[in-house]
Amino acid sequence: MLRRQLIAATAAGLAVPAALRAQPAWRPERPVTLIVPWAAGGSTDQMARIVAAELEAPLGQRVVVVNQPGASGSIGTRNALEAPKDGLTWAAGAAVDVGCYKVLGLLDTQLADWNLFFAVANVNVLVANPQSGFRDFGAALEALKTRGQGIGIATAGVSSAGHNMMEALRAATQLQYRHATYDGGNPAMIATVSGETQLGAVLLVEAAEMIRARRLVPLAVQAENPVTLAAQGNVAAIEIPSVRRWLPNIPAPLNYFGIWSPKGVPANVVQTMTTLWTNTIANSQRLKDYANSRAALFTPLSGQAAHDEAWKMVRQTAWLYFDGGKAQVSPETLGIARL
Template sequence: MKRTVLAAIAGLAFGLIAGAASAQDYPWKPDRPVTIIVPWAAGGSTDQMTRIVAAELEAELKQKFVVVNQPGASGSIGTKNALEAAKDGYTWAAGAAVDVGTYRVLGLLDTDLKDWRAFFAVANVSAIAANPAAGFKDFGDFLEKLKRDGDNIPVATAGLSSAGHNMMESIRAATPIKYKHVTYNGGAPAVVSAVAGETKAVSQLLVEMSEHIKGKRLVPLVVMAEKPVMLEGYGEIPPTVKWLPKMPAPMNYFGIWVHKDAPPAVIQTMEAVWRNKIAKSEAVQKYANARSAIFAPLFGDEAQTEAFKMIRYTAWLYFDAGKAKVSPDTLGIQRLQ
């Protein structure tokens, strides 16, 4: 018995030493807490994903990663604060790559994705869900009512450039509809507005509304996808292509990013952490599976290339809808063919 206890203690000690050694192998060893600014309200998709990733980073680098919510102006306020912070690797931003990639187009902030080193965790699926009392039979019925009386049908989103707003504008570009756009400072409050009956429907990310759908507080109408999406604990949700076969549905990547001028050791360390920890993270995979997100631990050139597909599509969507302040082609953003 004594040998067994000693062996267990020795094993625990070895594990602790090995864990410490693992952290010390990285070229960057943060000596104070690292801040990740979430430019949206607490409880939304970005906030959910960031807090899970932050916990994984803490475990790997043995330092606190503090998540701070700074919502406002479609995420540009918090992102601006990260942009203007010291380029020392201790201030990061989080969110959807398409937001950062279209800020210049919208005239919200003088930055784009090329200014940052992006590290993605998941790709999220946009969806539309309605209050059960709204009476929409399905997405087709929703479209017909928007065509007839859209100005009187309030649809909640997290505001200009949010995933939900992008989805509604995509639909409007594909078919003649109108809708009463009601904006909130994040996906979570937008979803709650539909649950409470303040709005009839919400267009946001499925991860933000999935628990309400499972609890029958919202009725899912459609997902922005090429195939049906299975929501664990609910069932299958039909895709937009069922009704709008020509409407594109590029992937919407979410993650964290640091300015490209951060010390090389910071970038090298995070790339290694993404390979060693995030790409194998059970916590991130569990979150993705539970919320019908797609596990997508990308970084480097691959992250930039994949994210740029959604950026190109969305930038021109804004331009065609008359919402762009700057023409995308003047920023080197070509139309997605």
Template sequence: MKHLVKSAVVLVAAVSVAVGVFTVQTVSAESSWKPEKPINLVVPWGAGGATDGVSRQTAMVLEGHLGQKIVIVNQPGASGSVGTKNVLDKPKQGLYWTAGAVKDLGVYKVQGLLDTTLDDWHLFLNFAIPNVVAVNADTPYKDFGELLAAFKANPGKIKVATAGVNSAGHTAIEMIKSYTDIDYKHVSYEGGNPAVIATVAGECEVVPQLAKEEVVMLKAGKLRALAVLADAPLSIEGYDQEIPSVKQWIPDFVTAPIYFGIFVPKGVPDEAVATLTEIWNKSLVNDEGLKKFAAQNAMIFDPAAGDVAMKKAFPMVQLDAWLKFDSGDAVVDPSTIGIPRP
């Protein structure tokens, strides 16, 4: 894989198990769009994973601003494309949204999973979350170097649990493979939380999912973190070691922030987009509850909407799209759908 432009993710997060306390402030100009029916927020991944968790917490805050219930609907399948297609096909009234990692939404067409691109969506970002390579605590691997050596000594035998092709975890292990030429046995689950639980149970040895999905089991001593896919180490309150950067073993490793958010299909009423944009820029950005939630779960709280959101999230879309193309997992050349190679 040709290495891409560096975009550092520096996360030094204070983590605890408690759920954040949320505050809702009133924004006077938000009255331009008040949905008359509950909004359906389709989470295209299983319950308990990172997308599910950050979507539920963000929805709690948005309900107060919109004066309407937001119903979370988990609809996993085909690496998130099933639930996303469901929203894309609904009437454009502003009552159906989806959520997830922008990099997933951006590469569905590259993989032939769904005929959509980022140009079809309004992006509303909430958090950026890093991947952490962790292992079952009973495995012998004490650091990432030992794990790499084991991969090379046992090609195709060490089981790696992820939330499926196109998930953050699968992208992470494929990125590592592109730099090291390791081989592994991929075991796919319907979400990041099931992948973590499977690793804790001993079904797999390794899980490279998102930090938020691993925090509880790391603190409980059921998982051991070996490396964070970021430019700097990651510190987690309640976990007794600083997680070193993958660059300690792969100095030229390039990564970018994995941004999550809520996605609204284009074609909805302009006043709906304007209202959400105002909420994001004037209220959500200052929400103390969401800030606390981020700190508790090894995440960066970095809300953004519109062009700013696209600029923040696009580097990881490029990285993932070209990773898949260079490894032969793409059916569409990214450059033909507006994703240039950096």
């Protein structure tokens, strides 16, 4: 069912509106900058570098990935928002971040302010350092309920996917935890591997290789069903249980990742990128292989379909922040209705 919905959304999202088709093609005269507002090696960085490489040939220009981490991704995103609106500066990341920055008081922007182009959808995973003693999610859950303030959990910071997962768990169970923030999913994952923290809440794409190497123990994914990490080399496939085995009603919306430019860039920039999403990104074997190897979903969406799909997680997450006392602005005042 999920894949059928994604196929329908993809078809709608890759349709080029008639008003855009009338525009002359965009051919950038200088290299295009793609700002990754997180540290190198994380989920956004992984995706962005593949997308950049795929776009260079059809654009006829280099697409330079620049890491600008800080303030939960809002610094790099702000730089893209405030850059000249000529199509030469883009941002990358998770759409839910852009949709919730204003709620958190981090950046005065919302999802509707951007031209959205998605490549993959990721799932969150709770992982444990092998020396922590945690071997399944149930044991970790009980520990967090009874002595959570003494248990460090590494995430990529406030508004990150891992933090969102922990806030969803806290709202469902009233557990507590000591939040250890890092400048990206990769540093958070490394902190858990090294033993700086007992647990890490990150994206599965970030933890996949360390799970295969048995440097991390996967406890549960925030997904409707168990997720299988594909076999690789002499490492067998690994099935990771869904958190819904223990918490049947916890939300599990898809977390869409991609690139975006602010509204106000020339129409032919949007037209050209929409066409490239249809002809290049939607047929990218590199992105398909990346998604398959790291248990992500390949979701080449753009336009209104991208906005509508991402909006589901924005609504859930914005109110999660509000109910948890972390919002600076009420989602209701921003037109974000409670689910």
